[in-house]
Amino acid sequence: MNNLNLNEPQRQSLVGVAVIFFKNLRVAANIFISVILVQFGTEISFWGLGLKEVGFIIAGLFLIISYLQYRRFYFYVVDDKFIMEKGLLSRDRITIPFDRIQTVNLNQNIIQQVLGVMAVKVDTAGSTEKELEISALPKSYARELQNFLIEKKEETKQEKGELETETSEDERETNKTLDLSTKRPLVTLPIKDLLLVGLTENHLRTGLLVFAVINGYVWQFEEYLLKPFEPFLEEQANTFMASWLILLPIAVLAFLFISVLMSMIQSLLKYFNLEFFVDAKGVQLVSGLLKRAEYQIPNNKIQYLKWKSNPLRKLIGLRTLAVKQASPEDARGTKGVVRVPGCRDEQLEVVLDTFYPQALTGTYTHYLPNQLLRLQHTIYFGIIPSILITGLGWFGWIFSLGALLYLPISLFFIKKYFFSVSMLVSSEMLILKKGWVFPSRVALPLYKLQNVKLTQSIFQKQRNLASVTFYTAAGVEGFKHLPFEEAVELYDFLLYKIEVEDRGWM
Structure with missing residues (x-):
């Protein structure tokens, strides 16, 4: 006490x-x-x-x-x-x-x-x-x-x-905080892994953010910062316009270099000396260089786990674990998640075994989406973009060639994505899988469910399909284009579990 x-x-x-x-x-x-x-x-x-x-x-x-x-x-x-x-x-x-x-x-x-x-x-x-x-x-x-x-x-x-x-x-x-003096962290980020995390970040997002910040400061102090250079800029304006074919690749390379550099710096500042602790009490994340932060989630607040990767991290065997905690709906993208980069498969298994040992055992029913999902993606991400690129062929043969190359490549990725989507449901757990280029997984214990919804669009009714949406205190997940009979059976089963479950989601 x-x-x-x-x-x-x-x-x-x-x-x-x-x-x-x-x-x-x-x-x-x-x-x-x-x-x-x-x-x-x-x-x-x-x-x-x-x-x-x-x-x-x-x-x-x-x-x-x-x-x-x-x-x-x-x-x-x-x-x-x-x-x-x-x-x-x-x-x-x-x-x-x-x-x-x-x-x-x-x-x-x-x-x-x-x-x-x-x-x-x-x-x-x-x-x-x-x-x-x-x-x-x-x-x-x-x-x-x-x-x-x-x-x-x-x-x-x-x-x-x-x-x-x-x-x-x-x-x-x-429900108390973990005693960091006696616990050994499950996940740490040595310098090598920290650099790998930085190299595999979303560099485009980082670059655009840096550009927005710099642009904001430049225009805020425009008179003070740019006025001394106005004569030079006016003199060189014609030179810049005439040399844009040379300057554009240089600008792109500079943007990429700055983006990667800032991603590395951002990862170093945010995840330096990261330690992720897990036991029956909950999880605790400690990280940061200039700002050392400790985030703690008691076990009863954890709603479900989600982990994902990108092509580069997938290649080197790293995942980003997101521990989803109960939070207000408008705060779930900010304070409702603790993210742990640099997790490996064996570490994820330890996390699952600690909180949801039933996830690694038990009998699961396997659900797969209907071919309508593949058809929709083919139309939206394959055929329509190809038509648009072909229309640009009036401006040069390179666009026509691009359309010919884009369609088979997009169909290949759509096929891979479709076969990566599945759902596993047992008497205790629900596991969602999707993504080939950007794979993600969700492990959701059924007693954390607050509600479940069955929906049918006009196109789904014509094909006797339905979608199921799962609501928790930490967010919403879902599965599209199930055969209608399977969707109704799953919907009834989950509603029954919600009604009879005596374990509180908190």
Whole structure:
């Protein structure tokens, strides 16, 4: 039992002043750059003060503000509520009932690592953003507070009758955070695997994101950044236009190089020294270089597991595991998932065996989609694009050649995808498989199902087919184009399991 006493208002660690100051310093830097430098230039002078003096004055003011913010920040407990008060000119009082707490995670940015403190972040049900953050607590105290809040959440739910069975002391222990000092991680990312993860990221997405960020800053400070180069750009405009055939490949190569480089840097910052812990209590992920983050999901919150890969990761035997936890519908793409890159097949088997041992045994019924799925993909991704490419043949023979090559290649990939789609259902588990180039798998225990829906489109009715959709507290999965009789049989079976199941999905 956690003996942490929060009946009296508590403050953060005194070094929290430094943490708050560096947060405020980012705001000060933006003001300094966007207002002073851009508007007045480097030759600024206020009452005889130069640029350096103005910078020191602004930093001093923000240091005073940071200390006052530290003094005016409290957290405490009243009845079954966790309360935080903060604010200088106006006071904010954030009240979170224990039973509304969704997750309690720990984070450390580079400043917090140097100062030896951690941030505690509390997410609540019904919110897409973090509801509450305490920025600077000693490590041991932060872990105690994390355990305290998780304990209180379960106790409050039990008192309100939200837990179906009485929770024993041993069961409450399983809802605490994992003891990282005595556990060995199931998955780690040595430098070699970390580099492989970076090399196999989605480089196009990374490149477009970098381009958007740079473009935003350039246009925000356009007058200050571009004005000195306007004469040169005007002189070279005609040269650039005349040499676009040479410059375009160079620009593409530069874009690819920057995209890969940024993917590597992003992976290094996010997944450095990654450790993924698994046991009967739940899962815990610890990773990060400049910002060290700890994400924890208790076992009862885990709804289902999903893992996927891409061609490069598939080639080197790596998968990305997604642990789906119960979360509000509008937050399932953000705080509802813990992702673990760099998993290998034997590690995935350990995860499955830990949480869903029935997934590796038992008798399964095998379901396959109707040929309508293949026909639809052939039309949408094969024939229609080929017709469009052929229409571009008026602009050159290369497009006609492209159409001739595209159609057989697309039909080959569509065939491979179709034969990769299947579903396995036992008395305890549902497993979905799909994808050849980008394979993905879902392992969903039936007692986590909240609802199931049977649907039929006009085209499916003509062919006596139906689709089945599975609803959980962590998201929606589905299977299309089953023979109608099989779909109805599966639908009835799953509804029966939902009605008679006495294990709660939470």
